[in-house]
Amino acid sequence: MKVIICIGSCCHLKGARQVVKKLQFLINENGLTDLVELGGTPCRGKCQYDVCVTVDDKFYSVSPETAEQFFCENILSKLNRP
Numbered sequence: 849m850k851v852i853i854c855i856g857s858c859c860h861l862k863g864a865r866q867v868v869k870k871l872q873f874l875i876n877e878n879g880l881t882d883l884v885e886l887g888g889t890p891c892r893g894k895c896q897y898d899v900c901v902t903v904d905d906k907f908y909s910v911s912p913e914t915a916e917q918f919f920c921e922n923i924l925s926k927l928n929r930p
């Protein structure tokens with residue numbers, strides 16, 4: 849699974865770094881480092897939303913406050929781990 853976080857200037861201001869840190873932490877904590885690849889991208893043209901994150905090319909708007917919920921709903925649950 850590829851999770852790509854926008855690190856453009858708008859998303860940076862909205863907390864992209866915290867989102868990256870939280871996702872990194874949660875991926876490590878859940879032992880998913882072999883299954884989830886985190887990456888960065890320049891501006892995706894969706895600056896009107898929160899931080900732009902794509903999971904296998906599907907777009908999500910994530911903030912540092914919603915990062916954990918996003919992780920559970922769109923990363924953890926999709927990996928179908930027991």
Ligand code: FES
Pocket residue numbers: 854855856857858859860890891892893894895899900
């Ligand atoms: S800076 Fe992230 S979508 Fe524009």
